[in-house]
Amino acid sequence: MKFIDEVVIDVAAGHGGRGCVSFRREKYIPKGGPDGGDGGHGGNVTIRTSHRLRTLHQFRFKRQFQAASGGHGQGSQKTGKNGQDLVIEVPPGTVIRDRQTDEIIHDCITPGETFVVAKGGRGGRGNRRFATSTNRAPRHAQPGEPGETRSLKLDLKLLADIGIIGFPNAGKSTLISRISSARPKVADYPFTTINPVLGVVSPETGEPFVVADIPGLIQGAHQGAGLGTRFLRHVERTRVLLHLVDASEIDADDPLSGYKAINSELAGFNPELAEKNQVVVLNKMDLPDSQTRAQAFTRAAGNLPVIQISAATGKGVAQLVNKLNEIVNSGKHTNGN
Structure with missing residues (x-):
């Protein structure tokens, strides 16, 4: 197996789900108020240090990683499901740098430690959030925010006595x-x-x-x-x-x-x-x-x-x-x- 101690990967956090435009519709209530739910938050991309790994070999064929996006809001004030976080494991001794600036983002030393390298986007607000005394039937909602994207350089420095x-x-x-x-x-x-x-x-x-x-x-x-x-x-x-x-x-x-x-x-x-x-x-x-x-x-x-x-x-x-x-x-x- 080839020893890999330097690699570049691209990570993308999940987008936030969009808010919902919906109005309450029930029998005998012909003009129900807005009840659009919020979108769910996008999943984060997290790095976790694992004692099970010795090299960066797992990145030999996979260099792009995408976390799940949040679900869209629904009527009846139902909030969309949050996107699942994506966890990427690296061996102890891995230094994470921003590829563009070469700035050190995190130094992974202790097994089990985690660090968020890309934050998921916030979910958009549903139309019920925009109801006011002068606008009781808003017909707009927010789109979800995009998740962070980053290009990372991983350098492995062996930990030895x-x-x-x-x-x-x-x-x-x-x-x-x-x-x-x-x-x-x-x-x-x-x-x-x-x-x-x-x-x-x-x-x-x-x-x-x-x-x-x-x-x-x-x-x-x-x-x-x-x-x-x-x-x-x-x-x-x-x-x-x-x-x-x-x-x-x-x-x-x-x-x-x-x-x-x-x-x-x-x-x-x-x-x-x-x-x-x-x-x-x-x-x-x-x-x-x-x-x-x-x-x-x-x-x-x-x-x-x-x-x-x-x-x-x-x-x-x-x-x-x-x-x-x-x-x-x-x-x-x-x-x-």
Whole structure:
């Protein structure tokens, strides 16, 4: 199934029903007064956050939504039936924007919350509403008001405790498949992961936490290279970043170059991302020369805490999970800048 995290939809609330022009007609009352009922109100279009959804996939083939209109008023002062509201469900983390102005209308975070994005039109008043002492038999009624129409842009930002970032082929997919039940595609070439993947980690103690495998970033990602801006958007929601570095690819002459390049892309997209708490992890420690390159990285990093693992063999992974569990469940953070 294709992961969809950005979509445009058009919504239209229901029109209000028109008021009725009617007069009371009963035996022995030849000149009964006006008794036209009001029209019913149009239905609203409401967005509801649902924990059952993970992507915006339901909008792949349906982009236009229309709420029901209100019923027309009838004689004998009968009010038309109100139009039924239309409820559209979205996953947590969905940001609703006005397509024309790009203004944020609502940020859907808590499952079960609802928000009206288009209000239904009011029903028109029937002719009995217009009777006066000088006009006892009005022959006009109001039409119903049109419902609101809007074009909306939905952006999904994954909600996760830990976001795994790094260059393509750093081993992010292998790591998340090792520590959680997630099973992303794993292969020995860049850009294996083209969609964000969520996995739930269940430590021995403490509450389970959610890890997001963010597709590999490349130079120029904050300007859109390699779909970078779409991937970086998901990083904004994470509490902590796990910065995964391929130890076998560390530059011996400039060990921190790759690490700094990723942080530069974060800062270019949103300066606050570069200040987000990080856990720096050197992966692929089972490969030749990785130990020597890792030592060079650690020396250059100074006081920056560094964890060494091999996601492929599992070495050091348990200790990493314990560290992440400590950070997430105790509220502690590691500054990786």
